[in-house]
Structure formats: C-alpha cells, structure tokens
Amino acid sequence: MKVLGKGKKRMALVLVVGLLAGLLAACGTKETKENGAVNTTSQNNSNTDDQNKEADNSDESNTPAEGEEGNNTSENDTDTEGSVDLVEGSFTIGIGQFAEHGSLDNCREGFLEGLRQEGFVEGKNLTVLYDNAQADGGMASQINDNYIAQTVNLICAIATPMAQSAYSVARKQNIPVIYTAVTDPVLAELAGEDRVPVGEVTGTSDKLPVEKQLEMIRQVLPDAKKIGILYCTSEVNSESAIAEYKEAAEKYGFEIVTGSVSTVADVPLATDQLLPQVDCLNNLTDNTVVSALKVILDKADAAGKPVFGSEIEQVKNGCLATVGLDYIDLGIQTGKMAAAVLKGEKKASEISFEIIEEAAFYGNTAVADKLNITLPEELTKTAAEMFSEIAE
Amino acid sequence: MLELQHIHKYYNPGTVNEMCLFEDFNLRVEDGQFVSVVGSNGSGKTSMLNLICGSIPLDSGKIVMNGQDINGMPEHKRNRKIGRVYQNPAMGTCPNMTILENMSLADNKGKPFSLGFGTNRKRIEYYREELAKLRLGLEDKLSVKVGSLSGGQRQAMALLMSTMTPIEFLILDEHTAALDPKTAERIMELTGQVVEEKRLTTIMVTHNLRYAVEYGDRLLMMHQGETVLDQAGEEKQRVSVEELLTKFNEISIECGN
C-alpha cells in the first residue's frame, strides 16, 4: 500500500510539474509556437501553397507593390494563376474563424487568395495562424488573446462573434482587425451608420441580396404565393434577414411564412410543419438550418417543392437556385482590404466596410429536372455558374 | 409531555407489500420521564421515534407535544424542542467541519442563522469545558475535522451537540449499537449524566437489555406495533434482565420463531 501510495504521489507531482511547465511554455518560446502554427495552417491550405510555389518560381523580385489600386473589388479573377510581386518584409496574421462551415471556409480561402494577389504569400512573406472556435464564444476570445500575444500584424475575423471578440481584444493594442461574413457591421457596433469603422476594424458584409433573390424566385415560380423560411432564433443575422424578407416580399407578391428552430435537432419537425403551408422554401445563411440542409432537401423533394439557397454551396448541394454571394469572392475582396492595411496604404479605421453589390445567379439543372421545373432562360443566360449534378 | 393518540401507520399502503405497523397505538410520556424501549426487529420502535420527530408521516391519529398537536409540523420545526442521537455516529456531526465549528453549529440551534460570525470566541472556553467532560481529550483538538475522529468520539460529540441548547425531549435511537462495548458503556454513562442534569424527557430505543434495565424510570417492550410490557417507577426498578429475556422469548414463540 505504502509503495503504491508513493507512486501515486509521484504521479500527482508529475502532473503538477506538467501543468506548471505548460504555464511557462505558454508565456515563453514564441518561435517554436509559431513554427507549430505554420505547420498546421500550411496543411489546411495545401492548394494555395501550390499556387505559392508557382508564384515563387516565376518571380522572385522583391519590389514592393506601390500604390496598386487593388484594394477595390472589380477584377478578382484576372491574376489568380499569374505571378505576383512579393511585398517586402515578413508579416504574421491570425485568422480566427467562428465555426466550421462551408461558406466560412470559402471566406478564409478567398481571403488568403486576396492577400496573395496583393503580394502577401503564405510561407514566403506571410505567416498565417489559423484557429477555429467551433462556435464557442469563450474560445473565440482566447484565440484572439493568443494572436495578440503572438504580436500579429493583423487579425482576420470570420463571422460576427469572432469579429467582435477580435476587436474587443485588439483595440487595446491597436492591432487592426479585418472581418468578413459579418452580416450587419452596424448592428454589431463595428461601424457607425455611415459605414465608418468605430476603430481599427473594417471588412466586408455578407448581407443577402434579398430583393434580387425574391425577384428570381418570382421568375422561376410565377404562380407561387408563399415562401417558407426556416431560421434559428439564436442567430442574430437570421432575424434581421427575416425582417428584410418580410418587408420586401409584398412588392413581389409573396407572403413569408417562417418556421423557427433552436437546434439542428428541431429542423426535421419544423420542416414538416412548414412545408404544407408554402409553395417553396428559401434558405438564409443560417448556420443551424444549413447544417441540416440534407434533411430539408429530402423532405422538400418528397413534397415536390423547390428549395432556394442563399449561396453557391447550397446550390451545389441540391438547392434549386440562388441569387447569392460567392464567399470566395467575398474573401478575396476582404483579403485585398487587409493587404492595403498591411502595406500601410490606409489604416483600417479609414476604410468603410464593404458589401458585395453584384450578386450573381447560380442554378442547379439536376434539381430542376427532378422537380420538373424549367429555369427561365433569362436567368440561366446570365448565370455565374450552373451545376448539372447534386454534390453529395 | 408527549402523547401519541390512536396512531395508525401502514407501510406501502395499497400495494401487495402493504404492512400494518401501528393500529390504534397509544403512549403518554410524562415530563422528565426517561423511557427505555426494547423490542424485536420490526416491532415499531424506530418507526415510533420517526413518527414523533416527523421523519415519516402519520396515517391517522394525533401526536401531542406539550398540549399542542404537532401533526403536520415539518420535521425541522419539531426539532426545536427535540434532540436526537442516531445509531450511526456520522449522522450527528459534520465530518468536514472542525470540532469547534460543529460545537458552534450546535450552540446556535434555535437561534437565527444570521450573518453574524459562526463561532463566538467568548464561547470557546465553554465548549472546551463541555468537551472535557467527555474525557476523550477532544478539548485539545478544536481545529480537527470531526471526520477524522473515531465512532465513539463522534457519538459522544453528537450527544453533546444534541443536548447543548435548551431542549425538552431527547430521542436516542439505538445510539450505542454501533460502538464497541467499552465505548458504548462510556456513552451510556454520559447519557445518564446529561439526562439527569438537564431533566430531559427521554425516549431511548436500545437492543441492550441491560441498559434498558439500568437506565431510565420506565420500561417499554414493543412487539408488532403494540406495547407488551410497560412498567414504571417501583415496578421498573424491580425488573431484571432475566425477566425481560423470558418475556422476550415468550413473544418470539407466539410469533412462531
């Protein structure tokens, strides 16, 4: 017994030492941490890495890109595969993403691409720390604390709570925050009514093009009267989107019927309840509802009613169509804003937040065939992309 | 004065396991009386104590304490006038609190548990004296947690704590049964002293016939919810352990075991 007891004491001691060592390590040895972080991120973004290599081979000159007009949206696709001039110096940024989510992942990808186009290439002159808070608010602030501790040059925050948390921490140190996928930066108190930032914080909004979506639905379904929208009561963006839909619906002769859920588990029941009352369903960017998209699509298919999406991913996965955002484009636009700040051309506080104005049509012909719906030609003609199969 | 009038108590009423414990049970305990209660298992001794203290509800009948019907009064309110020591020494003390803290708790019984300091420094000397009377050396261990004391020490403390504030009734529920013979003896001695000193109306349930004979001025033998022997005063003084044992065997044979 006694011998055993000693062994246990030793175990306890080891544990305590381990914890203390952890504490110490958390305070010191910055370099090792950075290396670790670089490794993890480079795995996540292997495709951008490849592009980096390409860029690297073709052009090694370190001329700083001066006064480029790149911090505006317009030509995103021009030099995606082309070479870029690396900006001189080395930069570290932290990308904090609030939750694991297709469109948020696209934001991140686009953001890095936007930076790349402006001469910030990960692994060359840019170190990227990436963390995902897994929808945990407490986690979000610790992630941002960590970025501050690593003295990053800039924090990129993806989604509203992350942006608020990043700003809350970073403002004390004057580290700029560039956010994306924040639906309403004014409501989130990240910017004033005039779109001017409240501090060193700016970015892009993923506000839905509500009117254009309604117009599109009217074109596809000339006889439809009621549109059903499912949303999660605890997602602040959804509530404001619903309000906007309700306001605009009348103009296009629609009535909005809403169904609310509080967890993913509520979605099947809410869908069953909503479907018989409506002519079609329309999704928001509501994370909770979109997580259960498969269920909604199955039920809607069975009822022979179309489901409209709010962004490309959803159309790819089986929604009929959308006039929506391309989150990669959104990310690229955000990346360019970040680049301007990193280059010192502008301070974040001097850049008003931006909204993607031109939303494009995306349709899925496979879904249309299944539902015996013909997508009007005037829409398909202008489509940014048409999908002919349903992604699994 | 404590009176049990026409007590009816069934266990598991309405089920196949229904068991009648008391049917029109009556008992009257005068002020200052020390009643020893013996009886076989299941005779209703502990149930009687539980009914008096309100730990279990009554089916019908009346329990009158000092002229007041206390039926329906919650357990903790009845305890204002009752001190109770259980068979298990752990029941009467708080193991994770020190001796001093336990004494302070007991000392505050009947007073409001306000935001005043839990331990009154002026009372420490008094606690020490009281503990010294136990002759267990506890007076020097005021800051020791009660959980680390032996069963006998804890039971002695439990007895002391339950009788520290002015109470009228002392309920002893086989309070020596879990102790070794020597400690049991000591606890019984202490019990006798306390009851004598504070003139408490006492009901003591015990399996030790000798204690039942030696202590108290009234003896009750219970069997299947009824009193089969009830002797007080002179009569009680003459009762011997042998007599009790004979009587005990008689009722057991009646039962067929």
Place this chain on the structure above:
Amino acid sequence: MMTIVLGVLEEGLVYAIMALGVYITYKILDFPDLSVDGTFPLGAAVTVRLMLAGFHPVFCMLAAVAAGMLAGMVTGLIHVKFKVRDLLSGIIVMTALYSLNLRIAGRANVPIFSQETIFENSLWERIIPAGLAPYLTAMILLVLVLLVKVLLDVYLKTKSGYLLRAVGDNEVLVTSLAKDKGAVKILGLALANGFAALSGSVYCQMNGFFEISTGTGTIVIGLANVIIGINLFRRLTFVKATMAVVIGSIVYKACVSLAIALGMGASDLKLITAVLFLIILVVSSLGKTGRPGKTGMTGKSGANGEKRRGGKAGKEGAPHA
C-alpha cells in the same frame, strides 16, 4: 509575452468568479448544478439590456447578480419543492434560461462597444495614467475577484455560512438543528448562480458584447477550475480552497491558451480538458487512500463530476456566423 500573461489572467479571473459559485454548489453543497450554463449568459443578457437602457454599469452588475440569484432559487425550488433530481432541475433551468436570455437581450448578439463599462469609462480615462492602461482590466478584475473571494470566505464563516457547509456535509444534522435543509440549499444555489451571473456580467463588459453561445460549456469550465485548483493545492493547507479555485481558474485558462498556441483546435480541446479532468480526479482519489474522513466526500464528488461530464457530452453549441 506580457500580453499573453495578461490575457490569461483576465480570462482566468473573469471565470474565477463563476468558479467560486461552482465551488459552492459542487464542493460545499454537493449539488451538481447545471444551471450556471444559463445563469452565466443571463448575467450578460441582463447587463447589456440595462446598459443599453442607460443604467450605470455597477448597477447592471448588481442587477445581474439579483437575476442570477433568482434563477438559482428557481433551480432550488424545483429540486426542493417538486422533488426533481438535482441534475434535472439544473437542466430544466438551464434550458429555460436559453430562451429567456434571448428574450432579455433581444437578440443572440448584442454589442456594447459604445457603452461605458466598469473597464472603460470617463473616470478611468481621467485618473489612470496611459502607462498603466494595458494593465487596467487585469487590475480591476483582480480587485473584483479578491473582493468576491474575501466576501465568500467571510460568509462561510458566518452562522449562515456554517449552515450552508453543514447541509452539504450532513443534511440530517441541519434538520436536527431545527433548520429547513431545503431552504439552505435554495440559498446556496441562489448564491452560486449569483456568482455565475456576476461573472457573465463582467465577461460581457470586458469583451464588449453579449453572445448567446458564450454560456455553452460554462459548467465544464467551472468544474475544471474547481477541480484543478482544489487538487493542485490539496497538500498546501495554507492555501484556502477559495484561493485554490481562483488560481485553478487561471491555470486552466493558461492550459487552454497553451493548447491554442500549440495549434490545437477548439474541437480537440474539449477532449484534452476531459482527459485532464480524469487524470486529476484519478490521481487525487488514488493519492487519498489511507486518509480517512475525506475519502467519502471526494469519492462522491468524483462520481458527480463523471455524471456531469456525461450529461454535457452530447451538447453542442449552435454555430453562428
């Protein structure tokens, strides 16, 4: 380096207030109270609501405490009066509070960046020199936490505090002392949830916004803080349990911070926390065999800890963008 220490300190201290509440329920009352998952954001919700209505931040904090205590009392009443099991009464209140918090705050996310808080107000701007400004938050929190800790320490030494400790230790004795054990439990739960709500109130003021998802997993953090703290300082008798909880809270946040810095994702972190829990519980319960008196208590607590984590395991916060 300094910033991460400050960051860890700030985070740890904010949660320490809540952990002191969990200490009351888990260690003193021996009541596995899950309602803190709801009362932590409740404190934040009440705070932002009142703050936007123009009330002084200190008043908001007091109101948050009152709201938390009320919620704690409800948990207690459900348990005591309706005889619902302890875990379940906590779950009921926690679930109800999720909706209530949304109602109180109005939305799932409410920023208060533009409001005066206890951390940012005109008074500090006038009297705090610029050089001290980075440390201001940590200092305010330190003062606040120490104040709360000392108050709790003092309370536990009062008659009422003795009774609270007694009820977790031996309910029968409390009844013997002519006191209603149910009432004492309700009081204890009210206190604990008042602490949790205060913690939530301070947390949202520090971060500048209310977010419904911050409540998810509060109990896990609270338990981690208490268990780490108590077990780290088990052998150092001069460290009071309340102090141990505060330090445990900081240590826990340091571990989380380390894990993030090492590039571990939030998703792995929950598993790491669980393993850390288990190791500490196992080591501490093994280390205690042969020491009578205390074994029963922690054995019990350990089992409760297991139970609670089990209850939490399937619960995932709804993600938002």
